[in-house]
Amino acid sequence: MRPALTALLLVLVTLAVPASADTLMTNHGFENGLTGWTQSHGTGGTAASTDQAWRGTASALLTDTSATEPVGLESGQVPVTAGTAYVAFAKVFPVSGRADLYLRFWSGAALLGSGFTPVSAPAGRWSDIQVKATAPAGATRASVVLYSANAVTGVTHWDEVAFTPEIANLGVQVENSTPNAVTFGTDAHRGVAYTVFTGTQDDDARFVAIDTATEKVVLSQPLEGATGGWAAATATDGSVYVGTYTNAGIYRHVQGTNTVTWRHKASGNQVWAMTPGRDGKIYGGTYPAAGFFKYREGSGYQDLGGVPVWPGKKYVRSIAYDDVADVTYLGTGSNAALIRFDNGDAQARKVDILPARFRDMSMVTSLKWTGGRLLARVEGTLLVFRMSGATATLEAEIPGTAPHLSDARDGKVYFVKGTALHAYDIAAKTEQPTGVDLAMEVSGFGWVDDTLVAVGGAENRARLFKYTPATGATRAAPVAGAPIMPAAINTIAGGPDGRIYSGAYLTGGMGVYEPIGGDGDDGRADLMHRGTISQTDGMLNHNGKLYIATYPGAKLYEQDPARPWAPRELLNLAGDEQSRPYALAGAPDGRVFIGTVPDYGRYDGALTVYDPATGGHRVHRDLIPDQSIVALAYHNGRVYGGSSIRGALGTTSARATATRFFVFDPATGAVAHQALPAAIAGKSTITDLTVVDGKIWGFAEGALFVFDPDTSRFLHVSEKFADVNPAYESSAQWRDADLRTVAKDPAHVYGTVGDRLFKIAKSNYALTTIVQKPANRALDGLATDDLGNIYYKIDGRLFRYAV
Structure with missing residues (x-):
């Protein structure tokens, strides 16, 4: 007979997710003999063995030759929460007979309940085994028992014993520490870059000030309610403003203080662009309302020119201001338009000055008024205009440019092609390379004395680059103290190597999770590949390769998991x-x-x-x-x-x-x-x-x-x-929706839709909801591992449901 260990019934309900994830039991692979394990049943028949091993060189060997006496080997105890379902996993190699994997729950020395799974076949090879049970009332600890009952005989090897909640928060998979919006202090000698670091739905974006001389963060404050931000501007009164998403927030920082404060909500859900105007005003543009607004401390917020500011548009993606003429330029989409908005003349207020041949392009992504010229970037092509009233004369057309532009200094405007710094000479109407390679993605430029400072990132880490045109001197440096932010997960997939890959939204980067490997501490990614891969929109495990599809440009990459990480671009x-x-x-x-x-x-x-x-x-x-x-x-x-x-x-x-x-x-x-x-x-x-x-x-x-x-x-x-x-x-x-099947449960199809994880019976299409999150929180994506477990994501965290 088996010992009186109560098998517990698992009920699927909406669950609070435990903070912990996998626990590898002490000496889980038996590489240190039986250290950390004790004989729980019988007086012999347990030993460490090197005859078989699933991983490493050793396993635990249970040899039961008696039909009347049991053999049991028990792990150390781990904490549990009463009412939560747990799963124990192990690798097992049956040589003969039958054995069981037990999960036992304790309160002090009192055994409160247990569950078990028997195994007898297939003999002669390694297989996966698991047992699932719910911790009963009063339970505080759990242990795993490798067991052969008193009525049976058998010989089994055991390896890699792990323990996890049935629903596990595996935590952050990808990190990011690259700033987006950038503006500089009005006191050039102070040399402070004010930036926004992207967060997630669970992690507020941060307002971060970087001293460009010391290359250190000197202020970091949360932007409460904001996920991220693309827009920043320094007003003429010294106030620093940032515009955020998805709350369309306008926040203000007074230089010299340690705070940043919410001021107003703009139209739409994203503030895409900001620029300073006269007398402490800022102008800004939004999506998807295509709103154009002004804000001034003490005077407040005002939408200008109607919402949308131009018929049929969704974006005001870029913005520039001519202080002499009191004219604001708005780069809109989609499709592209370049609106000249005369702030002082209500009769001739709005006109599209973009040449007709560019109007079927998507949008004007960058604008800069500097050196008496209007510079506009349309799908990678930089256009330079001389303005005479509302008449725009195109002086230069430069293809292949990155989005950000410097203010003019000594008649030149600086920008990037690839990672190389180039200069446009306004008077000569010519472009030339500087011979300087920034080796980073630029988020914004500013001048500190006679030095051009670029703020941006490389391999998901914040960096500064400094270039002094007069001497040619350069310096590249990481930003000390830059916040390391969780990145929202956009796509997940099980790879050919059995690991779970997570591609980040917006910031790029790839997280890799080893199933039942101890992840989930968890504010930090355990294994992450930085650089190369931008926002991942799709992944496919196919013919032994992992195919990764990214935005923008619908690129396809191929990665062989048997080789070092170096995704190969196949098409664009x-x-x-x-x-x-x-x-x-x-x-x-x-x-x-x-x-x-x-x-x-x-x-x-x-x-x-x-x-x-x-x-x-x-x-x-x-x-x-x-x-x-x-x-x-x-x-x-x-x-x-x-x-x-x-x-x-x-x-x-x-x-x-x-x-x-x-x-x-x-x-x-x-x-x-x-x-x-x-x-x-x-x-x-x-x-x-x-x-x-x-x-x-x-x-x-x-x-x-x-x-x-x-x-x-x-x-x-x-x-x-x-x-x-x-x-x-x-x-x-x-x-x-995302649907998957798992061999462990051939009777059902698993899936996610909206905020739910569910299963559908193949026989009658009956639906069972497994997890439902609060409203407005997407629970999506679906992947499976080689153990037949289901993975899904909620914003910046990876979760697993042990089927």
Whole structure:
């Protein structure tokens, strides 16, 4: 008979997530003999062995030769919380007979309950085993027992014993320490750069002042309620202002103080640009309202020129001010316009001065009024204008430029191409390289005495670069004391090596988690690859490689996990005006299919086929007219796709009326459309497709459908989540649902939609919600590890559900 150890029933409910994650039991791999383990049952039959090992050189060996006496080996105890479900994992190598893995709960010396899982096969190889149970009332500690019952005999090796909550917060996976918005103190001799460091929904952005002489942070304060910020300006009265997202906040800092204060909310949800005006005023622009505002301490906030400031626009992305003429210039999108706004003349207030040949581009991303010229960057091309009233004369056109521009000094304006510093000579109307390589991404320029100071980052770390044109002297240095911020996770995937990869939103970088490896302390990333990879929008584990798709430019990279981290760029679809590669699927012959959202202001998404055998690719642009391709699945020689009527950011309304479900033949390029059932025919987006037992399962916003490709029939349609119907400009406009199967539970399909993690029974499509987060908190993304566990993300943290 087994000892009287109570097996506990697990009930799936909405759970508070424990702060801890994995615990590797003391001497979990038995490399130190049986140190940390004790004989819990029987008087012999336990030993350390080097005959077998899953990892390292040793394992624990249980040898039970008696049909009347048990053998047990017990770990040390770890803390638990009553009412929380826990899981113990181990690697087991059965030689013969049967054994059990037990999870026991304690209060002091009192055993309060337990759960167990038996194992007897497959013999002769290593397998995974787990036991799941809920800590009973009063439980404070737990232990793991490797056990052979008194009624059985057997020989088993054990290795790598770990313990975790059923739902585990694995914590931060990617960090970032690169500033975005930058402005400088008005006292040039002080040389302080004021910056904004990006946070997450759980971690406020920070306002950070950097002394450019000492290269150290001298002030760091949270911007309460803000996720990040792109806009900063120093007013003529010395006040420093920053504009933030997603709260469209205007914050003010008085130089010489240690505080930053909220002043006002602007229109929309993001302040994209700021510039100083006269008499302590600042001007700013917003998204998605395309608002143009002014703010002055004591006078307050005012929207100018109507909202939107120009018909059909979503962005005021850049802004510049001519103090002599009292004119503000607004770079808008999408599509691009360059608005001259006369602050002093209400009759001739607004006019678009952008040459017509640039107006089909996405937006004016940078503006600078300096040296008597207006400099405007449109999709990487820098335009230099001489203004005469409202007449703009184009003096120079410089391609391949980065966004940020310096103020003119000695007749020259400085900017970056690639990572090289270039100068534009205003009088000569010529551009020339300086021979200086910054080796960093610039967030902003400022002058301190006669030295040009660039603030930015490299490999997710804050840096300064100084260049003195008169002498050619340069200096590059990290910023001491720069805050290390958690980065929001955008995409997760299980890699060919069994690890979980997390690609960061906005900041780039890649976090790597070793399943059941002890992550989750957790305010810091454990393993992170910096640089190379920008914002990851999609990942695919395919044919032993990890494919990584990034924004902007819809780039595709390939990484072989067996080699050192060095993702190889395979293609770049910027030239095809594609931007966000959300959908990826793979064919057995190695081909990769990429579905994309187009560039800003556009509707014509694409399906691209990449062939690793040749290194070539073919872009099928506007395959579904005026729609993005956001869901793909490959099955039996065909690609099944789902579209979205939602165009790129910057579009104001849809051109198409409903999503399309289609079948693409890679051999011919032919597209066949499948008529959707009435319940989903009017949906705007199919947000996920996956192959389950030869059938195509998909979600159209909140509705589940199951399609049989052999009969071209829909086997099931049901509205599972009626509240999932994102507005046109919502963050979930192109993707939401994510579906996965796990071999551990062949009866269900797991998924995320909106703020829920769920499972659906294959037999009757019954829905069980596993986790539901508070409203307005996305719980999304889905990945699986080799143990059959489910991973999802909430903002900047990775979570795991042990199936």
